[in-house]
Amino acid sequence: MKIAVAKETRDGETRVAMVPELVDKLTGLGYDVAVEPGAGAGALHADEEYAAAGATVEPDALATADVVVSVQPLPVESVRRLRQGAATVSFLPGAQAGEVVTNLRDCGITSYSMELVPRISRAQSMDALSSQALVAGYRSAIVAAGLLRRFFPLNMTAAGTVQPAEVVVLGAGVAGLQAIATAKRLGAVVRAYDVRAAAAEEIRSMGAKSIDLDLETLEGAGGYAREMTEDRAARQRELLTPYIAAADALITTAAVPGRQAPMLVTAAMVEQMKPGSVVVDLAAESGGNVEGSVAGEVVRIGHAQVWGGSNVPSQMPGPASRLYAQNVVNLVTLMTATGDGTGPGTFAPDPEDEIVASSCVTRDGAIVHEPTRTALE
Numbered sequence: 001m002k003i004a005v006a007k008e009t010r011d012g013e014t015r016v017a018m019v020p021e022l023v024d025k026l027t028g029l030g031y032d033v034a035v036e037p038g039a040g041a042g043a044l045h046a047d048e049e050y051a052a053a054g055a056t057v058e059p060d061a062l063a064t065a066d067v068v069v070s071v072q073p074l075p076v077e078s079v080r081r082l083r084q085g086a087a088t089v090s091f092l093p094g095a096q097a098g099e100v101v102t103n104l105r106d107c108g109i110t111s112y113s114m115e116l117v118p119r120i121s122r123a124q125s126m127d128a129l130s131s132q133a134l135v136a137g138y139r140s141a142i143v144a145a146g147l148l149r150r151f152f153p154l155n156m157t158a159a160g161t162v163q164p165a166e167v168v169v170l171g172a173g174v175a176g177l178q179a180i181a182t183a184k185r186l187g188a189v190v191r192a193y194d195v196r197a198a199a200a201e202e203i204r205s206m207g208a209k210s211i212d213l214d215l216e217t218l219e220g221a222g223g224y225a226r227e228m229t230e231d232r233a234a235r236q237r238e239l240l241t242p243y244i245a246a247a248d249a250l251i252t253t254a255a256v257p258g259r260q261a262p263m264l265v266t267a268a269m270v271e272q273m274k275p276g277s278v279v280v281d282l283a284a285e286s287g288g289n290v291e292g293s294v295a296g297e298v299v300r301i302g303h304a305q306v307w308g309g310s311n312v313p314s315q316m317p318g319p320a321s322r323l324y325a326q327n328v329v330n331l332v333t334l335m336t337a338t339g340d341g342t343g344p345g346t347f348a349p350d351p352e353d354e355i356v357a358s359s360c361v362t363r364d365g366a367i368v369h370e371p372t373r374t375a376l377e
């Protein structure tokens with residue numbers, strides 16, 4: 001059976017779903033691996049590297065594949081070129097990718113969404129949301145350090161002592177904790193806040209100070225945050241204002257599944273920050289945690305430079321692709337039947353398996369992910 005690696009087409013997407021280093025994991029399962037020409041170029045992997053790793057480079061790889069792996073959902077034109085009964089594995093944000101999903105349905109494609117892989121222990125190695133959030137979180141701290149025209153660490157020198165930068169991180173999930181860890185490694189003094197009760201201990205375990213606002217915590221289903229009421233949001237903003245005013249750099253990473261990112265910081269709060277201060281809003285693309293941030297741009301609000309994240313993992317395409325490709329290999333391995341182990345494996349996902357069932361969006365000409373089906377049909 002053939003697995004094809006798609007060349008990404010979305011503007012700004014530099015990642016690739018399979019890296020040469022991991023091709024042998026797929027060939028080892030018994031698959032032929034075909035790569036669209038230039039698929040790895042954005043992540044600095046030449047076609048020759050894939051060929052040397054045992055893949056073929058084929059302009060028409062998608063049309064003859066049993067499984068197509070990509071980072072972004074395939075564009076509609078590509079979906080229409082797939083063989084009926086083929087499968088796709090990619091990020092596929094349900095109803096938000098409406099036209100792609102209905103085409104996958106109508107073309108008889110079985111599609112699996114990396115966003116829908118359940119966050120259970122057994123699926124941790126397939127969790128691409130976490131692997132990409134890790135990259136984005138690291139990058140957010142590096143961007144803040146790069147934009148800030150001062151040291152992150154304390155410097156005690158013969159010419160005097162330079163105080164460390166004060167960094168505030170809002171949202172301490174996967175990305176936020178990585179931002180905290182990175183800012184700490186660079187020597188900043190870090191304070192962080194998250195609405196989930198469990199986050200305070202995680203913040204402290206990274207060596208940062210947990211900001212206690214004395215507000216009710218907001219745990220939702222599956223260990224995620226719940227949406228705030230407007231009253232609580234206003235109170236949270238009021239209580240966070242002095243911390244933000246005192247910060248040299250503010251990094252925001254807050255998200256609530258299935259909703260717009262919560263607006264945590266008003267422009268008026270940013271205007272209280274010091275000259276030279278920096279704001280990095282990782283949530284800029286999904287509505288923004290900071291009022292006035294613009295995805296993919298640096299804007300000035302008051303004295304602060306406000307950097308809005310736009311497909312941030314694509315800014316580190318090598319490691320982001322490596323991690324994503326490992327997530328894909330692990331998911332494909334789960335979906336491969338090896339029989340008695342003597343012959344090549346076949347792509348045969350067990351629909352009863354929780355990971356397979358949860359991540360499947362379309363199958364047999366139907367949308368099987370209930371929230372997506374309800375939204376689109």
Ligand code: NAD
Pocket residue numbers: 118119120121123124127129130133170171172173174175176193194195196199222223224225226228253254255256257262264
């Ligand atoms: P996410 O991207 O949905 O949200 C990022 C963070 O924003 C979360 O920590 C959330 O609590 C926080 N947040 C939401 N509203 C906020 C507000 N108003 N103010 C401040 N912070 C706010 O979440 P994520 O990073 O993908 O994951 C969150 C948690 O899920 C993790 O910390 C972990 O506990 C759990 N998780 C479990 C697994 C697993 O078991 N396999 C994997 C990944 C994450």
